[in-house]
Amino acid sequence: MAGIAQRAPIHEQATTPAPSGEHRFVLSGVSWKTYEALLADHQDRSAPRFAYDRGLLEIMSPLPIHERRNWSLALLVTLVAEEMGVDAENLGSTTFRREDLEHGFEPDSCFYVRHVSVARAKDQIDLRFDPPPDLVIEIDLTHSSLDKLPLYARLGVPEVWRDDGTRTRILVRRPTGDGYDDVGFSPAFPVVSADDLGRWLGEGLTRPRSAWMAALRAWLRERLDAGEATRAMSP
Amino acid sequence: MAATIPRSALRGRPKTDADDRTQRIVLDGVSWATYEALLADHGDRSVPRFAYDRGVLEIVRPTATHEERADALAAIVGVVAEERGIPHRSVRSMTYRRATERRGFEADASFYIQTLDRVRGKRQIDPESDPPPDLVIETDVTHSSLDKLDLYARLGVLEVWRDDAERIHILVLRPDGEGYDDIAASAALPILTAARLTGWLGDESLVLGERHRWLKQIRDWVRAQADTSG
Numbered sequence: 001m002a003g004i005a006q007r008a009p010i011h012e013q014a015t016t017p018a019p020s021g022e023h024r025f026v027l028s029g030v031s032w033k034t035y036e037a038l039l040a041d042h043q044d045r046s047a048p049r050f051a052y053d054r055g056l057l058e059i060m061s062p063l064p065i066h067e068r069r070n071w072s073l074a075l076l077v078t079l080v081a082e083e084m085g086v087d088a089e090n091l092g093s094t095t096f097r098r099e100d101l102e103h104g105f106e107p108d109s110c111f112y113v114r115h116v117s118v119a120r121a122k123d124q125i126d127l128r129f130d131p132p133p134d135l136v137i138e139i140d141l142t143h144s145s146l147d148k149l150p151l152y153a154r155l156g157v158p159e160v161w162r163d164d165g166t167r168t169r170i171l172v173r174r175p176t177g178d179g180y181d182d183v184g185f186s187p188a189f190p191v192v193s194a195d196d197l198g199r200w201l202g203e204g205l206t207r208p209r210s211a212w213m214a215a216l217r218a219w220l221r222e223r224l225d226a227g228e229a230t231r232a233m234s235p
Numbered sequence: 236m237a238a239t240i241p242r243s244a245l246r247g248r249p250k251t252d253a254d255d256r257t258q259r260i261v262l263d264g265v266s267w268a269t270y271e272a273l274l275a276d277h278g279d280r281s282v283p284r285f286a287y288d289r290g291v292l293e294i295v296r297p298t299a300t301h302e303e304r305a306d307a308l309a310a311i312v313g314v315v316a317e318e319r320g321i322p323h324r325s326v327r328s329m330t331y332r333r334a335t336e337r338r339g340f341e342a343d344a345s346f347y348i349q350t351l352d353r354v355r356g357k358r359q360i361d362p363e364s365d366p367p368p369d370l371v372i373e374t375d376v377t378h379s380s381l382d383k384l385d386l387y388a389r390l391g392v393l394e395v396w397r398d399d400a401e402r403i404h405i406l407v408l409r410p411d412g413e414g415y416d417d418i419a420a421s422a423a424l425p426i427l428t429a430a431r432l433t434g435w436l437g438d439e440s441l442v443l444g445e446r447h448r449w450l451k452q453i454r455d456w457v458r459a460q461a462d463t464s465g
Contacts, residue, residue, distance in 0.1 A: 025259070025260035027273075029278075
């Protein structure tokens with residue numbers, strides 16, 4: 001009688017609010033061929049996004065708050081890169097996959113920074129020969145049941161910014177390639193810390209866009225000037 | 236300073252309310268071939284359930300509560316058919332799909348009753364020539380974004396029992412096949428009314444594990460009807 005035998009009215013589930021952030025669905029026992037067929041059906045769309053790990057398929061359909069956080073973080077990267085004078089290419093939710101590993105994913109956003117020339121030179125990125133994106137942004141507000149970190153690790157993604165709605169973590173792939181460490185600062189963009197990301201993301205969601213961009217730029221310049229001054233003073 | 240996140244913190248997150256809610260996702264732009272590939276990957280598994288309507292694919296993983304209610308309604312069909320000697324087939328969540336219509340569904344429970352003769356003895360039902368189940372049961376329709384009734388109507392399902400979380404509705408296909416009428420009594424099993432089904436499904440004894448008594452009560456009621464009517 002334990003388990004399903006609850007005295008609460010059976011109907012109450014219908015009134016439970018819908019999940020906020022994104023809709024996720026994980027299917028098991030999906031063949032690589034079927035995964036490819038679904039990708040082919042959806043090739044011109046950025047949503048829903050599919051992730052595949054040896055038979056497990058996650059289908060994620062973002063809600064507006066998910067996309068707002070994603071776009072704010074992606075815009076932040078763009079501004080940081082610009083202020084740092086670093087060339088970065090946003091490949092959005094491009095599909096990355098490797099049939100031999102039976103792995104595939106479509107990030108919320110991703111950037112080529114160190115390997116920017118790859119992203120710019122190629123129409124098709126083949127992970128067997130080409131590097132993965134240097135930075136992947138992942139918004140996960142509803143707790144994915146398909147953990148994508150092992151998948152990113154196996155495909156060699158060096159850095160992941162993962163936002164769970166309350167904080168944004170900067171995760172760096174271990175040299176052994178078997179997972180990620182939560183670090184304070186971004187190796188790709190050392191000017192920003194995880195705390196900075198959380199703070200600027202929060203402001204980006206509430207302030208008018210142009211005011212936010214101007215404030216972020218001013219802060220970045222100050223930060224970068226201070227950094228240069230420090231460097232100039234050191235022997 | 237690198238702090239290692241415990242693996243458990245990233246992987247096994249605490250169970251949330253979301254886990255107790257029906258999981259559902261709708262994809263559009265899905266080809267018939269992809270729908271068939273997904274069905275093939277899932278073989279005879281009844282969960283999750285796939286419904287397809289001309290490019291729109293809905294995938295649903297019902298909660299235990301919904302499964303229990305569907306099972307209870309199916310048990311009522313079984314008892315009534317048994318007591319009244321009504322031949323039928325119970326095909327559960329069988330996939331019924333017709334390529335020519337580009338539509339397909341898997342209900343929570345499904346039965347052949349009125350058109351039983353057309354599928355009698357068939358191990359494999361061929362949707363291109365065989366009829367759909369006469370009666371289908373659907374216990375979780377509250378958040379469906381795919382018009383399941385239209386799908387059932389187009390495929391010619393005669394009767395749908397819907398549990399909308401308030402009550403059970405008995406929906407019978409209109410003679411012109413253009414939709415369903417919400418009516419009082421079942422066409423497949425005329426002894427049953429929507430009000431009676433709603434009452435039985437609201438019975439506490441079901442969730443208290445008194446299902447054996449609950450079923451017996453229904454059986455007794457069906458017998459009593461037989462006694463008075465003949």
